[in-house]
Amino acid sequence: MLRSVLRLHKAVATPLASPFRAAARLHTVxxxxxxxxxGVTPLLSPAALKVIYSDHQTGxxxxxxxxxxxxxxxxxxxYEVLMDSARSLNETQIFNNASQAWNNDFFLRSLSSTPAAMSDALSKRIAESFGNVEVFKREFTTSALGLFGxxxxWLVEDKDGRLVLLNTYNAGSPHHRRRMQREDETSTDHDLASGAQNPYSGASKFSAPAKLMxxxxxxxxxxxxxxxHAYMTDYGITREGRQQYLxxxxxxVDWSVVEGRVFRAGGF
Structure with missing residues (x-):
């Protein structure tokens, strides 16, 4: 099992560490x-998903x-590792691996070969920010194709409950304003209130405790x-291939999962 492999790997890498301590906080996939x-039909073949999840995520x-x-x-x-390392420019490697793994998990957990359709409530919420769902999809796709590298x-909620699009580069994260790695390298003062809810509760081992939001x-x-690596296996490297991927x-996209993440401004 993966947990056993990772425990053995850490024990060998740190022979002087307490095996109980190592096992207690060991991060697994x-x-x-x-x-x-x-796979995830029609987006990802089993071969592509193996690269993204079994190989890349495990690494x-x-x-x-x-x-x-x-x-x-x-x-x-x-999640504490991700957020605490984001605050320190001396811990970039830790942040990059933590953030990239979180992003990857969040992406994969949004998908299904039998996805739930978008509810009327979510459709209305998206329309409030983009005009209608088709405009949102078109702008999201244009934004993704515009990434150079x-x-x-991302589709994200800002502090006022508005839905907006955001591109982050490399391991850039929307979780912390210092580590978004946006193209314009600008920061934002949008922060959550200390009593914010936790939209990831029960989602995975990468979930964020509410107090850390x-x-x-x-x-x-x-x-x-x-x-x-997410699209090359099935779609190649051309713009046309990336368009088909999107x-x-x-x-x-399992819209029931997406809807469960919307909670600001009273949710719906």
Missing amino acids: PELPYTVSS LVNRLNELIAGTPYDDKLY SGWT ANNSYIPILCVSMWE DNFFKT
């Missing part, structure tokens, strides 16, 4: 609500465990990976 062997978590072994981080929850395109800049609602992305 959360299981998805679908199997790699089934990120393994590397993170190596980086935090023997540091104060190895007693922290996953690797990154993520206080320093966020935006609430992520939906994202798509525009890293080359078209299929919207065919596999």
